Amino acid sequence: MKDSSKVIKEMFMLRSIACLGIVLFNSLDTAITHFNLSESAGHSVTPAIIHMIQMLLLFSTPMFIFISELIISKSYRDGVPPDFLKKRAKFILIPYLAMAFLFSIIDVNIDHAVPTFKLYLYELAKNFLLADFFGYFLLVVFQFYLLHILFARWISRRFSMRSVLICSIGANVLYLAIFNLIDLESLPFGNYYIISFLNKVPAIAWLGYFSIAFYCGRNFEAFIEMLGRQIKWVIAFVILSAAAMLILNQAGIMDRVYSKRFDVLFYTIGIIFIMVHYSKKLTRVPVVLVKVSQYSFGIFLLTRFYMYGVSQLAPAQYSLPNLLLFVVIAFAVAVFGSIAVTHLLNKIRFGPLITGRIGIGIQQQKPEKQIMKASGRRVGKFD
Template sequence: MSTKEMKEVYWLRIIACLSVVLTHAVSKVLTDFSVTGDERVAFRTLQMILLYGTPMFVLISTMVMTHAYKENIPKGFLKKRIKYILVPYFVMATFYAGDKFYRFDWTISDFARELGYNFMGQWHGYFVLIIFQFYLLHLLFVKYMKRFKAKHVLTVSLFISVGYWVSLYFYWIDYVHHSSYLTLFFSRILFVGWFFYYVVAYYCGRNYERFTRILNRNGMAIVFGTIASLGLVQYIFHSGILMRVTSARFDVIPYTVLLFFLFFFFVSKVKKLPRWVISINGYSFGIYLLHPFVQTMVSRVGPFTETTEFQYLMIQFMAGVVGPMVLIYILSKWPFSAFIVGKTTLRTRKKVFKETEKSKAA
């Protein structure tokens, strides 16, 4: 296992987490307010900017994994992740189905159907299923991937992922009229569409020092590439070519990867890791899982008749961050909390605190 820790991932997890929360806060504004005209366009534009959130989690998780385990997978690798990532996935999937059962006065049959859909990834936690497929793939790739040239693997994987989403949206979903909704949700959990993210993160994590040197040499190119790729995403959406507001899009792939590089480049320049970054980072998985529930509870408290759309956006955003942190803190007092919202990594935070203090004294 690698001994050099990537402090940048603490920042990146927070950025990805907060971006997802803000995305869903925008959705609440569009749902709870009659937003039309240019204002609606502005909110949709903001959502399109934030679509990198979920795939960035895939990049971060894979990069951390490949950096830590370059050659061999330790014993208990999958067991630990099943306990603290997959089990919370199923627990929270059940919780969200139960929440709808209560709020909508559903029958047991309705609850069972929703539970089945959630288990298959028809809720915001679907990225866990994607990451787990890459955990399994890594067991193979860690042995065989180094036999091939990186540029060849990157090129092939890019064509696979882009080709998958293009064929799905333009040649498949439109013709599956009676099951397009289920097809959309089921298809997005298959690793194929996210394969390029895995390959990019694999090489970045495996060659961390070289990766940071390349970023430092190509900072301006990354900036311009990110701007251009975001422009492409906005053009494809607003021109009506593809109007699905989802991170499972072919045009989001280059945008997310370049933005990941850009964020990594900037946060790598920050020498000291603030305590608040380490603290929030420990709650990031739980925030991801719980924030839609908290935001739904806030919307039910209304009406927010005296509140502007922007004020409501900020209320939902803050609620989506602070609310889950409070719930996670309370749950952490329970003996089985790690199986509900994952580990809060209290020990890890204490360890990093000590390392940060040492770096300050040096």
């Protein structure tokens, strides 16, 4: 049954910030490659600072994925309609195939001076079958839809919230720890592409995010009330988890800067809780953030293509001003270019199947007070 109350400004804020965080992360990543920044090249301070900033931005992709379940869980608390999966498969799996095809062309041209048809087919197969590109998150989101049905119909009715959260977070951490702490590629059966697929695509790699989003969405009003009481502890938790992430990275215990780290789970959840709490206090969401939220799906899918274009056109002579200018231009071009293309594609029939649909604007929602009154639901305990 669909809940008449909608997540309004909290999700606009979270989605837009997650989206912009992803673009900034990729702008910095592209700058490192473009200017060949490394300690061996004599730029020891600059890449270290960039990596630190990127570490603090690692919440972006998990937050984007988290939001998808929180909204579903709040909207469909006790079940989903019969056409639930069919509608979502169209706008999740088809864009996955489209992006896999398009990005395979870009990838081959980046890695090979003289591309061949065989190389294109090989790259396409990797993208389609092993999600060897940024579009893997679409498969994660679709798995969340399946998990939501399972949790709503069976798990939440048979097990307590506490038990489910402890087991799912524990399983998530242990699963990721295998990839984070063990050099699996050095083992006899270690294959980079298989290991990468298992590290990021199976639902267990994101199960903690899902279960927390599931229960926060089902009990959204109680969740908001709890945050109001515990926000100081949440802020302290985020500071400690961020420090732990940076220490583990600097110590070389987990030196990869990517979101599939078990310590990122705790950091991200804390960041989400803080953002939800303070966005709830806003009387009005800035128009620019609403627009970014509406086009976030397209921005996420198209950002890498613009990064490639900017890196092909920009001079590669390193200096700090050139680096900063590159990041600003890459960021702006990716955001505004993605919005423009998404807008144009949504004007044609099959366009949304490539970059997704444009989201609703906040003005299309009912005022929050009216929603709360209409829903007739009181703030209660988590269940």
